[in-house]
Structure formats: C-alpha cells, structure tokens
Amino acid sequence: MKPQYSYQRISSEKAQEIGLLNKRIVLLGWGRLVIFFLTGFAVWAFLAQFAVAFTLGIFGLGCFLFVLRKHVDLKAKRDHNERIRAYSNFELDFLNGQVRGYDDGAEFIDSHHPFTSDLDIFGNSSIFQYINRTKTLHAKEILADDLRKIDLEQKRILSNRSIISEFSKDPEFVFSYLSRAEGANSVEFKRDSTLKSILPYKRWILTATTIILPILSLGLTTALVMDTITWSHYSQLILLLAIPVIICLKKNMTDFRTYETRLKLAASFDKGLRQLRDYQPNSKEVKALFNEVDLEESGEALSALKKVNGAIDSRNNIFVGIALNLILFWDFQCHKRLANWDRVWAKKFESWIDFASRMEVLFSYSVYVHNHGDFTYPELSNHRQFNLKNARHLLLHREGVSNDFSLEGASKFMIVTGANMAGKSTFLRTVGTNMLLATKGLPVPVESMSFTPTQLFTSMVTADNLGEGESYFFSELKRLKELTSILEKDQPLFVILDEILKGTNSLDKAEGSRLFMEKLLDLPAHGLIATHDLSLCKMEADFSEAIQNYSFEVEFKEGELHFDYKLKRGVCKNMNARFLLEKMGLTKTTSPKEV
DSSP states (O other), X not given: OOHHHHHHXXXXXXXXXXHHHHHHHHHHHHHHHHHHHHHHHHHHHTTTSHHHHHHHHHHHHHHHHHHHHXXXXXXXXXXXXXHHHHHHHHHHHHHTTSOOOSOOOGGGOOTTSSSTTTTTOSSTTOHHHHHOOOOSHHHHHHHHHHHTSOOOOHHHHHHHHHHHHHHHTOHHHHHHHHHHHHHHTTSOOOHHHHSOOOOOOOHHHHHIIIIIHHHHHHHHHHHHHTTSSOHHHHHHHHHHHTHHHHHTHHHHXXXXXXXXXXXXXXXXXXXXXXXXXXXXXXXXXHHHHHHTSOTHHHHHHHHHHHHHHHHHHTTOSHHHHHHHHHHHOXXXXXXXXXXXXXXXXXXXXXXXXXXXXXXXXXXXHHHHHHHTTTSBOOEEOSSOEEEEEEEOOGGGTTTOOOEEEEEETTOOEEEEEEOTTSXXXXXXXXXXXXXXXXXXXXXXXXXXXXXOOOEEEEEOOOOOBTTTTBOHHHHHHHHHHHHHHHHTTTOOEEEEEESTTTTSOHHHHHHHHHHHHHHHHTTTEEEEEEESOGGGGGHHHHSTTTEEEEEEEEEEETTEEEEEEEEEESOOOOXXXXXXXXXXXXXXXXXXXXX
16 A cells, blocks of 8 residues: 555544544633633532531542543644644655655764764765654754664574564554654753653661651651740750751752653653553564563553652742751751652663653655555675665655666776766765665665675765864875775775766876776775776776776766766767767866767
8 A cells, every 4th residue: 555545544534533632622622611610609609507518629630630641642632633733744745855854963973983874874865864753852863873874784684674664554653652742852862861760868867867767857856846845945956967958969969850751751661652652563673672671661660750759849838848858857857868769760760761762763764665565675694795776865766767776796996987066976876875875774775686784885975174274185095094904804895986086187096996996806895996097997908806896877968968867888988078068168178079
C-alpha cells in the first residue's frame, strides 16, 4: 500500500476524533460553569443551615474539580491527536515534494569528519534533514552521531533492519510516540546536571540528623507543651539543634532542584515509556531490544520519585518548611530518601531516558522505510565486493538518473572522468550515501545492491584555512595524509576522492596523482576517483586488474549542451569548459571544439 494512503487515513481519522473531542470539551466547559453557579446558589439558599450548606459546597467543589480534571485530560488528548494529524499531513507534503524535512542538523557539520561534509549528511537539503523525525534534542544528537559512523557488524545491521521494518508497518503508533516525545522537548535536558548522582551524607551524619536530633527536638517540643520548659529555653535549644539544617541548606536545595528537573523529565517521558511497555513485539529483534532495559520497572521508579518529590514540595512553603525542619529535620529526611532512590534507580533511569531517545531515532528510520516501500534492502557479503545496479541518490531518486557501480575481486578503483556538470560528483555521493544508509539497516534507491560493510573516507570538498594559515593545497595534503595514516594501520577503507591534488599545476598534479594512486594500490583501499586529469586514466593499462576507467559524456547539439548522466566504460572524450566560457561571452571563440 502506498504511504500516502496510510497517512491520509490517519489524518482523516484524527480529524474526526478531534471534532468529537472539541464538542466534549465545549460541553464540559459549560458543565463547569453550571456546576459553579449551582453550587454557589445552593450554598446561598441553605446558608442558614450551616451543615447542609457546607455539605453542598464540598459536594459541588468535588464535582467541579472532577469536571475540570476531565476537561484538562480531553484537551491533552485533543492536542495529542492534533500533533499526530500534523505529522501525517507533513509526510503527505514531504512525499509530494512540498517540504524537505524538519531540522537540518546544521550544527553537526564538521569539515574534518571522514565523510559527512562531503556527502552532505548535515545542513540544508541534507540526508539528516531528509530522515530526521526526532522531537527531543537528545534524540537528535543520537541520530546525528549514528549518521557519523559506519556500522561494520553485519549481525547488528540485520537486527536494525528487522527492528525498523517492524515499526515501519504502524506509522500511527510511531506518530503517537513522537507526539509524547514532543512534550518532553520542553524540559531542559543536560546529562551532566540532570542525571548526575547526588553525594549522599555519611552514615553517622544521617543517624544524627534523621534519628537523634529529631528525637531531641520532639522531646523539647513535648516538654514545651507540658510546660516543663520555658519558651525562652525552648527557642534557644531548638535553634541550636537546627544548626546542621542551616549549614547544609545550600547542598540540600541544589540536590532538590536537580531532582525536580529529573522528575519533570521522567514525567514528560512517562506516557511514551508506558506506550512502549504496552507494545507487543513481533520479531525476536524487537523483543531483544526491549529486554535490554526493564521497562516494567520504569513505572515503579517514577511512582517512587513522585512520592519523594511530594515530600520535598511540602517543605517549600516557608512556614511549613521551618516547622518541619525545626522538629523533624525534614531536609535531611528528604535527602536520605533521594539518596536511596538514586542508589536503586539512577542507573536504570538514565538507561530509560537513553532508550526513549533511541526509540525516536528508530522511529525516524521507520518513517523513512514506510515512505519508501519501493526501495531495496542491500545484500551483505563477507567477500569484498561493492555492487550497485541502477542506483540513484536519495535526494534525487525521483528525478535522478540511475547508474551502476561494481568493484569486486581484484578490482580496487574506478577512475571516473567527465565534463563539468556531467554527473561525476553526484555519482560519487550516490555510492557513498547508499553505503552509509545500508549500514543503518535501511533500504536504498537501487534495483539491487551487494556490499561488504567497510569504513568510508572521502576527500571531495577542501578549503583553505586562513585562521590557521593553511593554503588550499596544504589542507588537501593533510586530508590525504589522514587517509593514508588510517590505511597504513591496515584498516580497510572505501575511498571516494574528487580530483586529487586540485591545488597545484597540471604537470605537478598529474605526476603527484599517479604516485599517490600507486601508493593506494599497495594499501587496503578500494573506491572511486573522479578527475579531469585524463593522464591518470593511463594507469588502467599498467594496472588492468585493479583499475577501471569510466566516464560521463557530454554532447554538443545545435549550440547547446546535452547530458545523459549515464556512466559509460572508458575515458571521456568531450569537455565543456571552453563551451561554457563562450556561451557566457567570456572568449572570442564562437563555436565549441571537441578535445
């Protein structure tokens, strides 16, 4: 079934639910108003009979609060459905090409990364923007980190594939969870502060402040009530006992604030975790995923945290807080309970928050899979091979021209030549992007694909660094040095290079490029090299088994350029720089020449 149909169904069903909920919300709004006036009138009518008026007032207040609670719950449910409907409508617009995606992850752009900058993983119109459906900052960071690395373990790739595939079949469940997660985004989450463990007091301090001192304080208070001690003596002694409360007030308040944030975080994820607890997995991989964390205990832990926080809230009223601390040393009692909670639940709580965020990432991938039922799952191979048939770039798969790519056996490098704008860089990014996505357990826009998961390294877009006094050429040399350093550690790499030694003159470039290619042939490297330097293609004659020449051609017809963007065997014959210069009136030549 086309994804548009499921999104249209969800949107239509949610629109009906929202309409019914709005009617109920209006009725409850009027109901609250009626209850308020009826209660007021009843109390006024029986004012002379205090017991009756009081009973009616309490009953009316109870009814009012009950209706108010229902009203709040219905509004929350309506907002939840509205978010789900908005997600569905967004995906419809996305599939129609009207929107590019959500957050583009521009803050994760890193020109020093082995491949993300060259493959447009982050930024405007990027792979991240295309896939990202996360709602919380933590989940967005996890997704970005996932797209920054190549998964090499085939078992993990296949497991992810199964997990993502299962969730992709139920987009409404996915949207429901993402809606819950969107509520959690309002809570500021900083791992170092929000999830840090508190430093518990030493046992002798707790014994003194939670047992001995409260007993003494209660004894003094009892003596005061029984008139066996004067108020003057009582106030002096009770304040003397309260010195530890004053000394430790700052530490206690800091820890209480930390846990207040933690409670807000837990409460914001509560409904999402509850949804996951109620989910019945179908595949063994999803069952194993859920078994990594004991979600059943998350409800118990949150309930316990609410009780501790309730005890802390009771001391926030200044008068109640003073009384509780003077008599029961309440801050220490609460801190002890927090420390006990921290000891029992802190590590698990952290794992639950991480798990909840990881689910957002998996659900982002599942939306991608649901949107692309026509994509193909690649085959994984233990024998070194990289084969793609009719491969397109993800961001161009509807309009892009498909091409094949194959390296296996003794073949190590494909050298690609071609005119400007003929499709070389797009082809390089197509191969690299599909390899990355395939290691995430995702289907890709190809007719078929078989590959061996291998680390990826690219050098396509290099810039000078004025801040560090580095020229363009030196920046490129550093990049190539980084590449060879990895290879010399005997780590296999799939390499994608666009124009080796761009920053030097033609003769120097030709000689240097050949020497560098000869070095790569002795290292565990395979991949693609795009170049305008046709002399580099002569290496195929010397290394016929290891190097293959392919090209993108351009044709000149009736004074215009024509590209078919199809990869062909051999070296390109036509270049177009002169033609373009003439076309723009930048030369005296009036007709393009074939070179």
